[in-house]
Amino acid sequence: MKHHYIPQFYLKQWEGSDQKLQVYLRRGDGLIIAKRMARKATGYEVDLYKLPGATSEREHEVEYMFMALVDDEAVRVRDGMMASILPKEQQKRFAWARFVLSLVIRNPDELKTFKADYAKHLLLPDPAFQARYAAMRQEGDPELFEDWIVKTDPTYAERQAVVTLTRLIENHSVLRLLRTMHWRIIDTSRASRRLMTSDRPVMMTNGMVHYKGHYALPISPTRLFLATTAVQFADEFCALPAGKIVREVNRMVIGQARKFVYALDDANLAEVRRGFSKLEAPSLVPDMSRSLTPKKMPLKIQG
Numbered sequence: 001m002k003h004h005y006i007p008q009f010y011l012k013q014w015e016g017s018d019q020k021l022q023v024y025l026r027r028g029d030g031l032i033i034a035k036r037m038a039r040k041a042t043g044y045e046v047d048l049y050k051l052p053g054a055t056s057e058r059e060h061e062v063e064y065m066f067m068a069l070v071d072d073e074a075v076r077v078r079d080g081m082m083a084s085i086l087p088k089e090q091q092k093r094f095a096w097a098r099f100v101l102s103l104v105i106r107n108p109d110e111l112k113t114f115k116a117d118y119a120k121h122l123l124l125p126d127p128a129f130q131a132r133y134a135a136m137r138q139e140g141d142p143e144l145f146e147d148w149i150v151k152t153d154p155t156y157a158e159r160q161a162v163v164t165l166t167r168l169i170e171n172h173s174v175l176r177l178l179r180t181m182h183w184r185i186i187d188t189s190r191a192s193r194r195l196m197t198s199d200r201p202v203m204m205t206n207g208m209v210h211y212k213g214h215y216a217l218p219i220s221p222t223r224l225f226l227a228t229t230a231v232q233f234a235d236e237f238c239a240l241p242a243g244k245i246v247r248e249v250n251r252m253v254i255g256q257a258r259k260f261v262y263a264l265d266d267a268n269l270a271e272v273r274r275g276f277s278k279l280e281a282p283s284l285v286p287d288m289s290r291s292l293t294p295k296k297m298p299l300k301i302q303g
Helices: 010-013 061-082 088-104 108-122 127-137 145-152 157-170 172-179 231-238 243-255 271-275 283-290
Strands: 001-005 022-028 032-037 044-046 184-186 214-220 223-228 258-263
Touching: 010 022, 010 061, 010 184, 010 214, 010 258, 010 283, 032 271, 061 157, 061 214, 061 223, 088 157, 088 172, 088 214, 108 157, 108 271, 127 145, 127 243, 127 271, 184 231, 184 243, 214 231, 214 243, 243 271
Parallel strands: none
Antiparallel strands: 001 044, 022 032, 022 258, 184 223, 214 223
């Protein structure tokens, strides 16, 4: 099943009259090329959020129940923003903040990192569980409880990591911060160039609680969503020439890209080739995962 970590609704604004968008992508030989592609044909990985070891009826639950809900609730907020209407209701602000946070977390690189980190912590020796396990251990069982987990259900760590990913995306302390910042929609239509986006489209400062703390996301070729800690910084940013804002945003989304950059046309090929994947993309998984210490499997040994 195709799991779109860059939702199709988000890419629609870059779609042309041919119902395709311009995609810049890196070939196997490393060359960056431009091609026209349909939204459904890009920004996905097969079985990205699949729950290994689950039944066929449940293995794609994270995609069609959780991720679909995140995207569906964000669509309506995005539509209002296209008309420069910022949401005031807390539910809508929560939905949009959650969507932006999901874009930072739900991509293949972040999920791969989190799965490895989760498995490492899950299988760390735990004296309390080891003592209980030793008292219940039967003939033929591994000596260590961690080895018993792997033997009993080899897919447990990966499956739980995918489920825990949804908890990261709904981290209430982070979402409280993101939704209570000062939000703006910047119209860049006066600029001669258009905003691009990519498979790592969220721009975010290291730390939010300082004067220039902010995060931003292009929502169309002429609209930029901006959230700031300080109102004055938002005013200063919005006062910049539209052309300068477009140049800086494009530099960031191109530099953060890992597989795809999206635009209206192929006029930016040289720029994309110069800057593709040259910048670090924002990552929240290492910091947030510390608050979600993996819990051991329930100690129930079958005879």
